[in-house]
Amino acid sequence: MRIIIFGPPGAGKGTQANLISEEYDIPHLSTGEIFRSAIKNETSLGKEVKAILDAGDLVPDEKVVGLVEEELKDDKYSDGYILDGFPRTVPQAEAYDAILDKKGKTLDAFLQLVVPEEELIDRILSRGEGRSDDSPEKIKNRLAVYREETAPVLNHYKKQDAVETIDGVGSIEEIFEIIKETLNSK
Template sequence: MRIVLVGPPGAGKGTQAALLAERLAVPHISTGDLFRANISQGTPLGKQVRSILDEGGLVPDEITVAMAADRMAQPDAEDGFLLDGFPRNIGQAKALDGLLAEGGHKIDAVLDLEVPEEEVVRRIAGRRTCRKDSSHTFHLEYRKPRVEGVCDVCGGELYQREDDREETVRKRLAIYHAETEPIIDYYREQGLVSTIPALAPVPEVTRRALEALPHRG
């Protein structure tokens, strides 16, 4: 099964993508992971991406599509995959359709994780990260540290990352609405979209997503 997972920043796409991919026994393909892997491995595409990012530019669609195409061509993705962060706009969605059509395939389902905008802001802007170890994260409402401003795990200082600040989150949401949200209508016209209310515990959102997939329930 070939699935696209979409939703605004803070909707829980990464968490749900990993859980769904495991349940469906297909690889979770994240564009963020692809960028990091290609850069760390020094691939030709990775070198292009590093150069662009170092200059503060945006990675062109053709490079993103090329990385995704290479990953989807790997043997473990032969029977399907779950895409997270790709396609990010209409151009990438059309390119993906073309790539799959060449192999006689198509997208089977698009899962749209729906979270109210103010909840997205609350989720992201409330995050606090440990300066000593960025994998240690807390939240002002949902996962408070025992001592304010101090990491429970290692005692490091907790701080708010620049990209977690409210004004930055709202800019990210504006970009999502302008660039990524239109792909939902693009896929809806093909009868592929299921909207998943994602303001619920993680296991419940996973259950809803699985039930929304074709031939499941």
């Protein structure tokens, strides 16, 4: 099963992706985790990404696509995976479609987590990760960047009839139950 979990910052993508990974025994590929690890380890990628994220911007498409394509070559992804934080732009989505086409694979589900903006801001401020972009102003900028650059990805996958909309408000368990019902009906 190949799944994309999609939504704005603070929607719960990482939390739900981890639960899906455990439930369906597929790896969770989070571009955010890869970037955070690189930043923590102060690699050249990490330093470059930190400067971009500190400004509240998105990492360039070609860098993200190359990173994901390289990672997906690992055999552990051959039976499926859940993508979290990718694709974030239409060019990334088109590049991902090409990656799947080359392998003769298809996307099984595109799960869109929907959460009101005020709830997103509250969640991000309360999660306490200590990210340099977790101030109200930077969060609003990230949400604006999301709406402008990332939301069009939704339309890309709607055209493929792949989008499943999930209400992202409720307990972690309630949301996960909805996701399982959705995936099990595919």
